[in-house]
Amino acid sequence: MTPKKSPVHMISNRNLILKITLFILMTSIIFILLSSVLLKHKALDDLAEDDALKTSELIFETMNTRMQEGWAKDDLTKIINRLEFIREDLKVKSYRSPKVEEILGVHQADKLIVENDLLIQKAMAGEKQFQIQEDGSIRYLYPMKVSAECITCHYNTQIGDVNGVLDISYPPSQIKISLDSMTFYFIIFFIITMLIFFYIFFLIIDIKMVKPIVTLTKQISEVSNGKDFNKEVFLKTNISEMKLLQVSFNKLLKTINKYYNQLLHSIYFHKLTALPNIIKLEQDLAKQSLNSLVIINIDDFKTINYFYGTKVGDEIIKKLAKLLLQATSNAGVLYKLHGDEFAILLDKNIEYDYWEKLIDEVKRYKFLYDESTIRVTISIGIAYDEKEKIIDKVTATVRQAINENKSIKVFDESLLLEDVHTSHIQWTKNIEVALENNQIVPFFQPIKDAKTDEIIKYETLARLEKNGEIFTPDMFIDISKKSKQYDEFTRAMIRNSFEYFQDKENISFSINFSIDDIQNHKTTEVLFEYLDKFDIGDRFIVELLETEEFEDFDIINNFIQKLKTYKVKIAIDDFGSGYSNFAYIGNLQIDFLKLDSSLIENIHTNTDSYKVVKNINSFAHDMGLETIAEKVHCEEIEVLLKKLGVDYLQGYHIGKPKDSIL
Structure with a gap:
């Protein structure tokens, strides 16, 4: 089973370009937003650290100057408290190094803070520490290193040693606000710029590419629906590929128009004479x-x-x-x-x-x-x-x-x-339908024994049934030969006759065979098939139509010889009708001579017919053959034929053909 294909979703060129443009625009905006956030954080960190460093250096230099003037710890604390007012929420603390504590003593509260703060300890080791805390505030720990001026008081240190740590913290509100504003305006500017850029880009693509393609598509559709192949496509574009497409399509239209006109001409005009035809x-x-x-x-x-x-x-x-x-x-x-x-x-x-x-x-x-x-x-x-x-x-x-x-x-x-021609066509169809529906039916005309007056034989005669009406062979047999349906017609008669007589014991039946039937391999094959099938050859008679001259004696003789192996009897039909040849009677194994109806129908009034029948009957008996008289249509003829010694009688006086036996 072929899998069902899912429907293909169609999209116009303009919508496709628009979607691609919007996708690129949105991707660019997302990218710039992410970049701005990263840049803002990086800038904030760098600016805050630089600001904290400068603030720390300012405070350190102020404290260093005052310490050189001999100010004590409490004095410095006051200065630090005053410095805290130079920036909103600024907090400044200082912590002594161990060497300074050796000289100036230990400040227990500060020492406890140092011991519990890892950042202060790292700063004591000489590393500047910068930290943005969870609330966003900035903390900077500045190591205060010994300079040449410090040696005078801090005699136990060397230049470069850390005398203490300056710990400052403050909120970076101004920097952050400035950066946020700058980032916001940058993003807005970027988005507006990108919108303008992509709008212009879309317009250019739409005008230069999409509109020509849409125009071409519409014109192709108009040509297709209207079948006007003379109409050319024109695109307002300076793009070489689009112009090439226009030229190529117009050439294709001309080619299609050429062959379309040729096709129309061949449909409506006779090729040989160029005259309009029957269409x-x-x-x-x-x-x-x-x-x-x-x-x-x-x-x-x-x-x-x-x-x-x-x-x-x-x-x-x-x-x-x-x-x-x-x-x-x-x-x-x-x-x-x-x-x-x-x-x-x-x-x-x-x-x-x-x-x-x-x-x-x-x-x-x-x-x-x-x-x-x-x-x-x-x-x-x-x-x-x-x-x-x-x-x-x-x-x-x-x-x-x-x-x-x-x-x-x-x-x-x-x-x-x-109209004979129309009649022939109709009968050809009738025969075809009859063959398909088994409406070729045998009728049976009785043959009476002239000595006993018993009906012991029947001749099967072909009939065609159509809509309950029965038609005789004179209506269709010649047409069946011309239409090459005759052979199948004969085979249907063989099948139907054998099937009817298979259980009619002590009753013989005959079927007419022409030279064409004998020479048709399929017909003789069906005949011998049914002789084998029903095993009633001793009750079957083949009537050879004597009206057709026996040109190929060997074929007929071989056919009769094979029939004799099934105990089939042979009759010459219509004997005396014109082709009668007494010479072959002795050479063929004939059992009956059927006297032609033209001799019998007037035998009671025509002395010539009487003499011919008398002589043929005597000849047949001398040859050991039995005779059958056809067309016995009155009592007078029956009595006369019995006196002549004719063996069997057949005709309307004896019985008309019917679809069943007596």
């Missing part, structure tokens, strides 16, 4: 409610093709088309129909004399070929002011003209009943 005729007929039509048929055109070849036939068609086109230009539109027929859709009803003159003109025209002159005659069928099925009506009319050997015939409603 065009049907279209033109539909434009009017009433039409008058003429069909011209070339008489015996098949013979011309046979003797001169189809190339000569084609040349005659072309020359005749030119002749008719000139001769009938004032009558109407000339069309070329199938095979050997032309048609004229009349502009007006034209007198009978006009068509007689046309026939004479064609008859006088010399079609020259290889130093030979070919004469052509035509038959014409005409129908005036018809509403419907005018082609069928005129076709039937011209066929009837040909059958009646007339040059011109005008349509009459009675012609529809006489």
